[in-house]
Amino acid sequence: xxxxxxxxxxxxxxxxxxxxxxxxxxxxxxxxxxxxxxxxxxxxxxxxxxxxxxxxxxxxxxxxxxxxxxxxxxxxxxxxxxxxxxxxxxxxxxxx
Numbered sequence: 183x184x185x186x187x188x189x190x191x192x193x194x195x196x197x198x199x200x201x202x203x204x205x206x207x208x209x210x211x212x213x214x215x216x217x218x219x220x221x222x223x224x225x226x227x228x229x230x231x232x233x234x235x236x237x238x239x240x241x242x243x244x245x246x247x248x249x250x251x252x253x254x255x256x257x258x259x260x261x262x263x264x265x266x267x268x269x270x271x272x273x274x275x276x277x278x
Contacts (some may be wrong), residue, residue, distance in 0.1 A: 189228045191236040199237060209234055 189259045191199075199212045207215075217223045245252045257269045 191228045
């Protein structure tokens with residue numbers, strides 16, 4: 183079970199863990215949930231570090247054109263949802 187070749191965080195597991203994390207459940211609590219369902223940590227099929235690494239990789243992959251452009255895209259989405267929300271930004275002389 184602890185050999186790297188035998189550990190795997192499935193796509194479904196990752197999506198559910200990400201949803202739980204997005205609503206405020208900590209990653210260690212998510213791992214505890216999977217351990218409870220599987221009947222113990224030895225039966226989960228991956229370690230806590232595997233889950234942390236996979237969730238971090240997924241989060242980093244969401245930053246398509248860099249973190250600043252991702253932030254601006256998120257702010258644009260908030261403007262579409264809330265008419266009272268406003269933001270402003272400036273570019274310097276070099277355009278960055």
